Amino acid sequence: SAVISQKPSRDICQRGTSLTIQCQVDSQVTMMFWYRQQPGQSLTLIATANQGSEATYESGFVIDKFPISRPNLTFSTLTVSNMSPEDSSIYLCSAGQGEETQYFGPGTRLLVL
Amino acid sequence: KQEVTQIPAALSVPEGENLVLNCSFTDSAIYNLQWFRQDPGKGLTSLLLIQSSQREQTSGRLNASLDKSSGRSTLYIAASQPGDSATYLCAVRRTGRRALTFGSGTRLQVQP
Numbered sequence: 001s002a003v004i005s006q007k008p009s010r011d012i013c014q015r016g017t018s019l020t021i022q023c024q025v026d027s028q029v030t031m032m033f034w035y036r037q038q039p040g041q042s043l044t045l046i047a048t049a050n051q052g053s054e055a056t057y058e059s060g061f062v063i064d065k066f067p068i069s070r071p072n073l074t075f076s077t078l079t080v081s082n083m084s085p086e087d088s089s090i091y092l093c094s095a096g097q098g099e100e101t102q103y104f105g106p107g108t109r110l111l112v113l
Numbered sequence: 114k115q116e117v118t119q120i121p122a123a124l125s126v127p128e129g130e131n132l133v134l135n136c137s138f139t140d141s142a143i144y145n146l147q148w149f150r151q152d153p154g155k156g157l158t159s160l161l162l163i164q165s166s167q168r169e170q171t172s173g174r175l176n177a178s179l180d181k182s183s184g185r186s187t188l189y190i191a192a193s194q195p196g197d198s199a200t201y202l203c204a205v206r207r208t209g210r211r212a213l214t215f216g217s218g219t220r221l222q223v224q225p
Binding site: 031033041042043044045048092094096100101102103104105106107109 | 147149154155156157158159162202204206211212213214215216217218
């Protein structure tokens, strides 16, 4: 199994600012993803983080708003840019190897004022 | 587009009761299905993974079944305990796609 850590675990930010969330996996993985969980809702995929190339975004999510980096097989970052209160959510990183179980990080709880 | 539905949305049972959580999906072309548990304010813990070729998986008091042709999965929890209280999420991985599509979850409360 993979152990995933995220930083920060939570933050309170002002409208118009940006926050970068880090995701670290304890082993090399082929797949890394970023999900959003809005209050009282289930998880929605933001994008697939591709190692060495641009992330693949889902409908409704754009690179300018959610730039993602993945410099190697164990690390990825998600930036939430020009934040508004609607961005208040839990942001979760997940990772998987091949066809196996996908594992999730503990999440980053973001509140935008 | 794959849609995943979970019923019921919330469930409250007395300790010791056996219970069944339901998950349905619209596109039967799935690669696998995964059940997760989420405690309040926490991330997701993987409970069981069922490959599309499998009918069920068991882990301790948990048993998950999959009927791909009818687009259904169930999670059976035997002899429920207060520590089982959490939100249970069903997630499907479509064939040819690596990310998961999640249901809205069932919020379970086991009363001592």
